[in-house]
Amino acid sequence: MIILNVISINAESHKVVLTxxxxxxxxDWASFExxxxxxxxxxxxxxxxxxxxxxxxxxxxxxxxxxxxxxxxILEGASVELQLEDDSEQRAIELTHFWEELSLxxxxxxxxxxxxxxxxxxxxxxxxxT
Numbered sequence: 001m002i003i004l005n006v007i008s009i010n011a012e013s014h015k016v017v018l019t020x021x022x023x024x025x026x027x028d029w030a031s032f033e034x035x036x037x038x039x040x041x042x043x044x045x046x047x048x049x050x051x052x053x054x055x056x057x058x059x060x061x062x063x064x065x066x067x068x069x070x071x072x073x074i075l076e077g078a079s080v081e082l083q084l085e086d087d088s089e090q091r092a093i094e095l096t097h098f099w100e101e102l103s104l105x106x107x108x109x110x111x112x113x114x115x116x117x118x119x120x121x122x123x124x125x126x127x128x129x130t
Contacts, residue, residue: 002028002058004051007085009069016073017092020060021085029090032058032082038101040109042119047102049095051082060095067126074099074127 004022011017035050035057045064050057060082062070080098084090109115109123 001056002051004058004060004082004084006060006062006066009066009073011073011076011078015079015081016076017081017083018060018062018095019083019085024084026090028053029084029087032093034094034096036097036101038098038105040105040115040119042116045119045122047105049098049101051093064122064126067122070102071127074102 002022002024004020004024006018007021008019009016010019031053032051033053035052037050039048039050040046041048041061044061047062047067047070049060049062051060052058077099080095081092082095083092106123106127109120110128111120111124113120115123
């Protein structure tokens, strides 16, 4: 399993770009496909978008320090792309169902302490509608 960590979130030309850092070869990057699903890692305070290859799942981790930037773009509904840090020659990968998956998780997390009290509190603080 390859783990990619989001290091920045930016809006560019009607899309949201998640720039990631991780130990991934050009061959592995070329084989990545959007998994269309998102999970949480409540112990390490992260949303985890799943990427797929023919025989494995890989993680795109959106850690707590990136949540405020993520919140800025929720209502836009723009497509979301994944881009590898410092490698503009590699293809960007569209993350299908990103906003739908995130919205479902946020709805489920609100007040649900099965995710852990600290995780729920941080999600509610950052993503609550004010």
